[in-house]
Amino acid sequence: MSSILTRRALGAALILVVSFAVAAVLAPQAAKAQGVPDPLRIATEGAYPPFNNVNSKGELVGFDVDIAKTICKAMRVKCKLVAQDWDGILPGLVANKYDAVIASMSITAERQQIVDFAGPYYSNYLRLVAPKGTAISSMADLDGRILGAQRATVAAQWAEDNIRGGEVKLYDTQTAAYSDLESGRVHVLVSDVYPAHDWLQTVSGYEFVGPRIDIDDKIGIAIRKGETDLKNALDKAIEQIRNNGEYKKVNEKYFPFDIY
Amino acid sequence: MSNLADFWDNVREQASVSVCEAVTFATPELFDRGCERLIEGAIVTIGLLVVSCLAGFCIAVPLSLARAFGAPWLSRTAWAYTYLFRGTPLLIQLWLIYFGVGSLGKDLLGPVWWLLGDAERVGLLVLTLNTSAYVAEILRGGFVNVPADQREAAMASGMSPFLTLRRVLFPQALRIAWPAYGNEIILLLKGSALVSTITVLDLMGQLRTLFSRSYALDLFLYGAVLYLILVLIVTGLLRGIERLWIRAS
Numbered sequence: 001m002s003s004i005l006t007r008r009a010l011g012a013a014l015i016l017v018v019s020f021a022v023a024a025v026l027a028p029q030a031a032k033a034q035g036v037p038d039p040l041r042i043a044t045e046g047a048y049p050p051f052n053n054v055n056s057k058g059e060l061v062g063f064d065v066d067i068a069k070t071i072c073k074a075m076r077v078k079c080k081l082v083a084q085d086w087d088g089i090l091p092g093l094v095a096n097k098y099d100a101v102i103a104s105m106s107i108t109a110e111r112q113q114i115v116d117f118a119g120p121y122y123s124n125y126l127r128l129v130a131p132k133g134t135a136i137s138s139m140a141d142l143d144g145r146i147l148g149a150q151r152a153t154v155a156a157q158w159a160e161d162n163i164r165g166g167e168v169k170l171y172d173t174q175t176a177a178y179s180d181l182e183s184g185r186v187h188v189l190v191s192d193v194y195p196a197h198d199w200l201q202t203v204s205g206y207e208f209v210g211p212r213i214d215i216d217d218k219i220g221i222a223i224r225k226g227e228t229d230l231k232n233a234l235d236k237a238i239e240q241i242r243n244n245g246e247y248k249k250v251n252e253k254y255f256p257f258d259i260y
Numbered sequence: 261m262s263n264l265a266d267f268w269d270n271v272r273e274q275a276s277v278s279v280c281e282a283v284t285f286a287t288p289e290l291f292d293r294g295c296e297r298l299i300e301g302a303i304v305t306i307g308l309l310v311v312s313c314l315a316g317f318c319i320a321v322p323l324s325l326a327r328a329f330g331a332p333w334l335s336r337t338a339w340a341y342t343y344l345f346r347g348t349p350l351l352i353q354l355w356l357i358y359f360g361v362g363s364l365g366k367d368l369l370g371p372v373w374w375l376l377g378d379a380e381r382v383g384l385l386v387l388t389l390n391t392s393a394y395v396a397e398i399l400r401g402g403f404v405n406v407p408a409d410q411r412e413a414a415m416a417s418g419m420s421p422f423l424t425l426r427r428v429l430f431p432q433a434l435r436i437a438w439p440a441y442g443n444e445i446i447l448l449l450k451g452s453a454l455v456s457t458i459t460v461l462d463l464m465g466q467l468r469t470l471f472s473r474s475y476a477l478d479l480f481l482y483g484a485v486l487y488l489i490l491v492l493i494v495t496g497l498l499r500g501i502e503r504l505w506i507r508a509s
Contacts, residue, residue: 087471087472090475091475091477110473110474111475113475114475151468151469151472152468152471152472152473156472169379169459170459170465171459172457176359179363180359180362180459182363182365183362183363183364183365183366184365184366184377185377185378185379
């Protein structure tokens, strides 16, 4: 009697294990067939106006956010946007907290070691920002000055690699760096050009100084390594919105010139 | 003053170079690449800890006396101070003073700008004020636990209030408070990591900067080990002081 019961229990357990195993094998394939998870979970920073920012109602807004929504529409999937601190934005992607990062992220060799990029979806260069009248015409004029930049950005990387005669201070967010430029703790900011352009519209007394710093910077969509289907789908969606005018609509909402 | 700053920079640089040369045979390659920056950061963390501990203690002693023996208005004022600094997050205190008060700028702040214009000084200031509030409460606990008749006996035998404090109350209060005080120093050491959010390149600041270049999570493991080593040094020192006392008494 007991042996029958044991056998039945074993049988039930076996069926359970097999069905779990089958489900585990089938489930990812069902998603993969379509190539793009639905909803697509997208992270952005939310502290980088006008690209990504949180408005007074607590909603994520900005160029990146609009582009993300447009891309999702083109791919016919739902978008689920989350805000994530810049420092942890790639570790979060690798840890599968979301599927893509659309947060004005530059495609760099360091980042490509841990993630893949779709795109680019716009291009960037660096500019120096300082109080009006600051005499800076060449790199040598930066000697002895305190430079600010946001940590973990191409601007910070450029500053750390190229500034020899001055001091570099790194901030957690771009807004914190602006705030210290205004208080006078840093003399010059090294910044991506478009957010600085946007900030300069809101303040007086500051201007771009020195030459444009071209670093061949392309902004892409970060995804986990090896997700080729998702990369292809995103690339196709970017091409599609470039061609059908949807990109242009978003672009014109923020900038009077094409930033692609 | 600038000599002292230069000296401090030199110490940091040379110490980190020699420490890294000494340990490189035993440490992983990823650690070696960031080693000098990490050790420099650890030295900044130690500097912040030592200065804020000493300065915080100096502020805490009068505060604790006011709390334990002061007139009601004095005791209440001291209480308000400790309540303010123990009742708000260290991060908020740092940001309010660095970004908040600091945003008034050089011209409005005048001489205060010397203190608020520099991130390391703001870090020191806030850590000092914060720890002084905790230490004041710890010492107060020590003072009120010294039996009242000891104070009465000392006064009756003709000791001045100051001598009573120095010879009778303070040594006993400190011994009662010592374990809790040691705990506070360790909490302060780890709390000091928050100064990395106001651009100070302490151990945490260097870790985050290195991480932003390599995205190697191992770095935080090495950082944790470095903090553990610092805590080990601190607890060793505290125990050493305790032993000296036992031998002395």
